[in-house]
Amino acid sequence: MRNKPPYSIASVDHALQLAALLQQEGVLRVTDAAERLGVSVSTAHRLLTMLVYRDFAVQDEDRRYRPGAVLRPAETAPVAPLHRVALPHMERLREATGETINLTVLVGAEARIVATVESARVLRVGDRVGRTLPAEDSSGGRAMLAALPPREVAARYPQADLDRLRRDLAVVRRRGYAVNDQQTEAGLTAIGRAVVDANGVPVAALAIAMPAIRFDRSALADWVTALSIATKGIADDLG
CATH class of the missing domain: 1.10.10.10 (Winged helix-like DNA-binding domain superfamily/Winged helix DNA-binding domain)
Structure with a gap:
């Protein structure tokens, strides 16, 4: 980690x-x-x-x-308004869980972390702002993919065998959240849920990120409830 x-x-x-x-x-x-x-x-x-x-x-x-010339512009909608709306909900979610909270957007087949609110614990997941991860492996990315129509998912993976991804996304869709248990980084586990607009389109995702040693399945229901409150709050505030 x-x-x-x-x-x-x-x-x-x-x-x-x-x-x-x-x-x-x-x-x-x-x-x-x-x-x-x-x-x-x-x-x-x-x-x-x-x-x-x-x-x-x-x-x-x-x-x-x-x-400038060294940087290529990101292929996303402006993040600043989303960041301002999401930050208070992320801070409350951190207080409720004690863990680091990441805000992620979908860029093609990648999940890009655009904001982090760090846990206050000594052993914690640090700031990940700017990192991009394979969307199908990250919790936030998978949660957003699961909220997309199947044809849009296929368009993002034109060369891939989609059978396994479709099965994974069906599970996420049914549960309403995704878990990344050390798939993108050893020692890190994250639980993600999409923020969707009034039309059901994913605009972002929140993820609770923690050291894998602290991941406890008996606490999963409470974490998901806290995530649901935070993502709904962001969606409501975005209008």
Whole structure:
């Protein structure tokens, strides 16, 4: 299980987080960057200026920052509104479960983590923002795939044998959640549930991520209930 290095360099970490945000969201203002990183506006400006210098970002005429030549724009809808709506629900879900909470969006056949609220426990799953995982293996990705029409799933996997995936997604659809038990990372288990809009279209997924040693099937029903409350809350707030 990969966690944040004990002697991480804050400025480097902040710059990498900004690069990931630019890639995911396509546009950032200095004030948005400062808010997301929890730093001053002047610090955010210095970080963005360095990203521009290294071609990770460009500044447009409106003084907003966009991905530079080094970064390719993400193939997703704008994440910032989703992030703002989801964050309070993610924090409440963390308090209810004591575990790390990830917000994921679907990009083709990949699940991209766009926000993390970390557990306060010493042994915990760390920040995964910016990571992409095979959607069929991750809990959030599988939950979102299960909410899609079969033809859309097939379009995302044109070269794959879909029989096993269809069976897996049928189980997820019936249960209403997906479990990733060390399929994407040794030592990590996650439980995911999709956030769907009024038409049943998945717009994101929440996942409770924990060290595999703490995964307890007797607690699964409580975790799923907490997930259901959080995902419904996000869907309601998104309208």
